[in-house]
Amino acid sequence: MKNNLFLKALKGKTVNRPPVWMMRQAGRYLPEFIAIREKYDFFTRCRTPELAAEITVQPIRRYGMDAAILFSDILVIPQAMNIPFEMKEGLGPYLPNPIRSQKDVDATIVPDIDETLGYVMDAIKLTKEMLNDEIPLIGFAGSPWTILCYCIQGQGSKTFDKAKEFCFTQPIAAHTLLQKITDTTIAYLKEKVKAGVDVVQIFDSWGGMLSPKDYQEFSWKYIQQIIEALKDDAPVISFAKGAWYALEEASNSNASALGVDWTITPQVARKLTGNKITLQGNLDPTRLLSPPKEIKKLVTQMINDFGKDKYIVNLGHGILPNIPLDHAKAFIDAVKEYRE
């Protein structure tokens, strides 16, 4: 790898400056992404290796991040499990038949990955060729809890109350589903590594909706299974939005890094994780609406607060569609210009 800053940070090695990438960096703030979106719908973009690979490298071409992340969606997993969904532009995913019973859970399958998700592997191979060993490629999956949220709720939600109700009133069915998602995700991520991704990240976007006790039972337990199953294949980054309360326990896992959102100071995040694991984050994505000069100041301060080692600069969640291009550039440039 010509630029191995990202892999070095994941191993906790000393670096001159921390690596940087942005969650959702291949996304709607980029005019070149919008141009593709205008021609091809969501599923075509995901399933056409040439399009997925092109979208993946778009932000790298423009800004030169230290890692690429394969364009895809966390919901390809339930789709492969026989839980169909539609993507409504602007509104997000919509499941015409959400899961509501043990019978619905029994109707889902743990699929053959090659058969159902072979197009992802093709996209990985193509992307790796395009990246030409310049920077590492990240492959991702949703956490089983986050996937369950959509499968039960049927769409995005402020509270995911139906998903929680399902877990609280039908725990056996919930755990059966979570285990099936977990098994599928492990097989999927292993195939992705075989196809060429260098690192995997688990997105637990809705973990923080659960109480600390419920998080252990319905989310972390399954993330941990994935980490254990993947740890010898590739470095695993676990990102749980809102679940600051689980950082201490997560720091004792075999994850190579933990992602943190912006509602925790670098100092507290370091304290809770005992300085022993690489952290990734955590600028408030809305802060990229600040003037570029201020963005640079905030990034420098953030690096100083986390420390340049065992650290990957990122946002605290995905980049928003309304971020001006020069603001995204200021974020990346501030890291590249960083000097102790």
Place this chain on the structure above:
Amino acid sequence: MKNNLFLKALKGKTVNRPPVWMMRQAGRYLPEFIAIREKYDFFTRCRTPELAAEITVQPIRRYGMDAAILFSDILVIPQAMNIPFEMKEGLGPYLPNPIRSQKDVDATIVPDIDETLGYVMDAIKLTKEMLNDEIPLIGFAGSPWTILCYCIQGQGSKTFDKAKEFCFTQPIAAHTLLQKITDTTIAYLKEKVKAGVDVVQIFDSWGGMLSPKDYQEFSWKYIQQIIEALKDDAPVISFAKGAWYALEEASNSNASALGVDWTITPQVARKLTGNKITLQGNLDPTRLLSPPKEIKKLVTQMINDFGKDKYIVNLGHGILPNIPLDHAKAFIDAVKEYRE
């Protein structure tokens, strides 16, 4: 006061069992509330003292909580400040002309409370008569930051990105608006205490959307002004959803109690607040969808974990509209049946 459990807990005095009430207890899970809602629209319910008082005492009649909270809305404040809004049933508040500039901020006023919000005072007087000194009455206001969120965004939001953008790019205008809201809120809460409320609660529903540093600048600073201004009038409860990171600082304020949401364990909440302040919370509102027997177990465990003293049993946020009546009853009864 015949039942002074709530006031005793706010003073940190020893009690046989902790007091209990529920955020949004006068709300949509009650058929008697729905019956009134079918006849009278939102503004009529808020502005007709007889209706507001009746809605306030409805849950008390049914469940016998240890405190009542006056039916009203946090947006009566911006309304009085010359920022009109509409209430769309099911969708929440909608501001046809959200604030976007210093000029818009300058057009807002710090109103005369009697002139603009006299109907709230009438509702308080009537409610106090109806309660007949059985239990205390809580009056509430939104935090200035939470009010600003609606004034700028114009409606509910998952990220309140426009509100944050306003603060990050027009900080002078933002602080001018926050101070005007603060001044209005202080005058409003003082009038409420004069009219008869025994306790005031500040709801910072969207505080947790801010990073710890931005929270200090755009939210806590103003909440603190309100606490300081009110502390000699009535006990103040400060509830900030998501802002666990500010608990330590808040515990050093002159608030009588701090509300906490369900994403923190009682043990950590006690630790962060150094055991020195009354805490209120924090069952996940969605947990009221669990079977009643399990609800009772969770409540008992929660009281044991917080400790019965310096503690007010509540949910971690408002009760959801889809909670069955006997589940709400199980929550309240579990507290009343509590024995050490």
